[in-house]
Amino acid sequence: MPHFNSTQIQLASRPEGWPTHENFQTVQATHGDLLEGQVRVRNEFISVDPYMRGRMDDVRSYVAPYALGETITGGAIGRVIESAAHDVPVGAVVLHQHGWADAVQADAGTFTVVPEVPGLPLSLRLHILGMTGLTAYVGLTTIAGLREGDTVFVSGAAGAVGTAVGQIAKLLGAKRVIGSAGSDEKVALLTQKYGYDAAFNYKDGDIRGQLAQAAPDGIDVYFDNVGGDHLEAALAVFNDGGRAALCGAISSYNATEPSPGPDNMANIITRALTLQGFTLASYLHLAPEFSEKMTAWFAAGRIAYDETIVDGFENTVDAFLDMMRGANTGKMLVRV
Structure with missing residues (x-):
């Protein structure tokens, strides 16, 4: 040979x-x-x-x-x-x-x-039929415990994981899904193609204010792909008992100095919040469950990518x- x-x-x-x-x-x-x-x-x-x-x-x-x-x-x-x-x-x-x-x-x-x-x-x-989709599913269901009627915020929403998170959240019964992205074109894509109810361009600044405006009744679930100022904004608008699935922290991946932590960490205590980081390796046993659901959604034309x-x-x-x-x-x- x-x-x-x-x-x-x-x-x-x-x-x-x-x-x-x-x-x-x-x-x-x-x-x-x-x-x-x-x-x-x-x-x-x-x-x-x-x-x-x-x-x-x-x-x-x-x-x-x-x-x-x-x-x-x-x-x-x-x-x-x-x-x-x-x-x-x-x-x-x-x-x-x-x-x-x-x-x-x-x-x-x-x-x-x-x-x-x-x-x-x-x-x-x-991506959507593989580990990316599974990451979104695990974060929403097993980590954040998404409930029907929840309001969900997703940072980095126009990326591979974020576009999956928004769609899966709505399919699982979320009442309102909000996303952040880095351009006006991506913001439009989130609301026009991916079913997000609201989205904002984080490069316009005042992330905390933009999120508060998009979520006047607060948020129940935060799916975090970014960390940093996005996590700080989420902590500011969480409802009591809110849950965060911490998937990524891309805002700090290329930092050469330690990033300062959020200035409102006390909200974790006063609002009884749960913040849990996760990596997919511990949840691969959920792949068949995810595959069954995603295959059905995809066949029904309910998934965009x-x-x-x-x-x-x-x-x-x-x-x-x-x-x-x-x-x-x-x-x-x-x-x-």
């Missing part, structure tokens, strides 16, 4: 503040003969995500940091082109976490075979940097 070549993007140095091209390196790898139980996969789509920035720092987190000189791992989907594994045949579509490479050779057990549905883009498995797709593996770093600066609407992906 001939040797197999792939192109991979590695972390070359740890960013200080905003990442730059100099923090990455592109390398060529030659793989040996395909061993029993291994497969070769040609990637079709690669995911770039905010959490990857945190893994570029050598600090304690919920998952080990990226090692220097090793490939950036993360979500990707591709097709098996050679197989020495009886249960993963040539032509199968597979999800995996081998990340930023145009092709992969690895044990079949590190891939998940997914059905190929006619008319359904493979890319959706990397956006993708920002960058063509060419060589543009992966650009896609990541653009995503970190908010250039995407919905999920940012690289089409290999």
Whole structure:
């Protein structure tokens, strides 16, 4: 069996503040003969995500940091082109976490075979039908305990997770859903396409005032993708017994100095609030439940989505940097 070549993007140095091209390196790898139980996969789509920035720092987190000189791992989907594994045949579509490479050779057990549905883009498995959608579902149901009639606020609402959160909240009975985004165009998209009842542009300033105006009766649930001043604004308008699902803190990912905490933390006590951070690894057992619901919603035409797709593996770093600066609407992906 001939040797197999792939192109991979590695972390070359740890960013200080905003990442730059100099923090990455592109390398060529030659793989040996395909061993029993291994497969070769040609990637079709690669995911770039905010959490990857945190893994570029050598600090304690919920998952080990990226090692220097090793490939950036993360979500990707591709097709098996050679197989020495009886249960993963040539032509199968597979999800995996081998990340930023145009092709992969690895044990079949590190891939998940997914059905190929006619008319359904493979890319959706990397967001609304995959981990992104599951993150939204888990945060709303298991972490925040969404109840029918709740008012929900979502920060970073025009991103991949945020667009899923708003729709799922309404489908599960939320009375009012409010979102923040970083441009007037995204604000319009939230209300016109994704079912948000109100939205505001956080770049206009006075986030606390804008949220108070959008939520005159307060909020019951906060789904936090941003942290910082957005969390402070949510604490100001929470109703008694409010719940927050803390999913991300993108406002501080590139900070070089510690960010000051909210000035109204006492509201957690006086309003009996519950703030819980979460990562998805502890809730993967909910994937079948989510998949059943999302598949039904999708089939009924009740789910909208956006993708920002960058063509060419060589543009992966650009896609990541653009995503970190908010250039995407919905999920940012690289089409290999």
